[in-house]
Amino acid sequence: GQQVMQIPQYQHVQEGEDFTTYCNSSTTLSNIQWYKQRPGGHPVFLIQLVKSGEVKKQKRLTFQFGEAKKNSSLHITATQTTDVGTYFCAGLGDYKLSFGAGTTVTVRA
């Protein structure tokens, strides 16, 4: 069945630095969604990518969908303490949305 893998599982970042989290699917995806879950909170939708090679930006966040539509990445520049949380990718394939394990981000000031 479809599997969505996400790395790294944990990311400890110095405030001001950049980091990237990666999402890989075992099958070709129709689209990919990204969510953020703050500590103690619920996942909140960030963005959806549909087209091959698509790149979307939200302020300091850059989302990319691979050409083969089997991988995606989220790059955050100039990390701030407000970026703390777990970032999940969720890929649509086989008519089902499968969530990755998430990347939990902590920030040291």
Add this chain to the structure above:
Amino acid sequence: GAVVSQHPSRVICKSGTSVKIECRSLDFQATTMFWYRQFPKQSLMLMATSNEGSKATYEQGVEKDKFLINHASLTLSTLTVTSAHPEDSSFYICSATGPNPGYFSNQPQHFGDGTRLSIL
């Protein structure tokens, strides 16, 4: 907009008790609702998908007689954990998509705050 309310937020009960969790879309009509289970520091595991007025579709390995789902209206879905045992202790979270009809998976999911279930 797109607020989903889940209740209760925490339940502690004895083994053998049945527990009902409610998921409500407050400001939109949810054509599809989802129920997930989340283990500590792990991802969301989809348990079932429900559409208003029809039977829920359960994921492989999820016992439908154990986890009863009712989606009686466009704004309410309930998950009942029947005869709960300690191994059912977990964080249960619902989400909803809508109101646009059509292929739900092209729409963002709006999550409730989750229910932490502890079975003693």
